[in-house]
Amino acid sequence: MELIIFYFKKLFKILRNEVLVLPSRVVVGIFFIVLLGLPLITQDPYIIRIVILTSIFAIFAASWDLLSGFTGQMNFGHALFFGVGAYSSAILNIHFHLSPWGTVPLGAVVAVLAGLIVGIPCLRLKHTYLALTTLAFPLILLGVIIALPDISGGELGMTGLTRITNSLLGNYYLHVVTFLVLAIIMWKITDSNTGIIFHAIREDELAVKASGINTIFYKLLAFCLSGFFAGIAGGLYAHYMRIAGPSTLELSLSFTVVIYAIFGGAATIYGPIAAVFILFPLLEVFRIWPEYRMMLFAAVVLIILLYMPEGLIHWIRDKIEKECPRCKVRNVATRKTCRICTANLD
């Protein structure tokens, strides 16, 4: 009993001293609570559906960030992993009658293989060459898939996949919890030593090599990890929509994920997630004027970029928080002195 009370006290202390002092952490906390508690407020199938799709695309955008934002290996063909995940789940489900609980992880494993296949030739390429080459991979696969309609359903895609669960709430919690868990895992990866090496590779690959770190291994690791998470997103998407079609490999999907990630602020994990949670519902709101939907979307992205070229979340974070010049701890913008070392801010 005392132990429980002790842990409660500790939890409360962490909450008060570490979470409530920073608005960004409060926002993350509120985000978790709202996302998990949403079905208590509304059970409108339309809203639930949008949140599920948003979660899936948030996993996808964050996985792009893990690869391209952190290691700087600009991947313009990220739809490849999504499409490979979706199609391999669909093939396993339809042709081999595996349950979705097996197909989604297996699809992710296939996407990891795809990550290796893309990653190995791309090791020799840099910067723009890499970006433009990766663009090619999903389109090659797309051409192959359309040319082989017997296995892959051709242009119409594969329909009739089994859903993971059929209940509304079950589906909601399954996707949202998966998203939250994967997001935390990705954030933890980027926060670990591996993440620091990823950062370093983006900043100066030569220096990392000179420090005796095997950059080839870490670059391939980034490709594989990113492929894994994107593959899960693709598998979930295929099972949720009950279709794996060519749209999962299209150019526009690769571009959209780049827009999400850079719009939110690259190399943060939470930036792309926030961007998806802002932009994807926004696209739904624009259904009020269906014919101007994409135009308004593009215009919003263009205008916001003019004012926040670093990314939306970086901009907001700089407005509400500032860094202590002495101990580098973040503080609320309203404070005059640092909360740790009492040095004068600004």
Added chain:
Amino acid sequence: MNILITGLITGSMLALLAIGFSLIFGVARIINIAHTAFYMVAAYCIFFLSIRLGLNPFLSMLIAVTLVTVTGLVVYKLVIDPIREHEGAVLIATIALAMFLQEVILQLFTGDYRSIDFMIGGFFTIGGYKIFYQQLLTFGVVLIILLALWFLLMKTRLGLAIRSMAEDREVANLMGMNESRLAMITLAISVALAGITGVVIGPLMVLNPHMWEDPLIIMMAVVVLGGLGSIKGSFVAAFILGFTEALVVFLVPTGAFLKGPVALIIMILVLLIRPEGLFGVAFEEER
């Protein structure tokens, strides 16, 4: 014979697009995703001017190219120039721009498939194969433009400035070249090239608001295959991929789906052997 003609036409179209793309990349380090969107806009412009308004085709060609170039410059000043230092932001700004242009065209002309009449009708036959005068005209215009461009880049002061800026921005800047003005001029040339491509290829193609996506991919493949910033490389690679596409379409069943993938596989294979492209120069790693 069909393969030859299609290959030449596709190749010359890709060459013009790719050279424009690599020019602006070389000088301003902008990956302009919207490049082929300008090509689409030009094709629609000429559709509007010559079919809807019934203007003389050659006059409408001129107007279309000017219009597209001005649009390009205005857009550059408005959305690209203020965020030039942020590479990622510029990149997605051009993506958003391409989407925006596509939607504007979709609103103005609807998503229907359109076609433009040939500027000069008629055809002659060689060995039983029809060759339309329009195809000859297209190819001729492309050759003239390429020659003019080569002259501009190699024989004038402006060309020297563009080439040196592409080689080393900082040193070029120190030598007194105005970086932002040069970027403006290069952008104008690059967009004008996209416009000219749209204008001369338009009559041979079917127009729809999504027509910018296919050439975009192959154009990027051409640029990478030829080596970034190498005009000669772009030219050679454009014809290699143009003929590949034509061969695949005419010789392989279901080739229409596979033409893109085959071209891209060729690009990847070449890059595995020569990471800097066919004619690219291997730069020392920038730090």
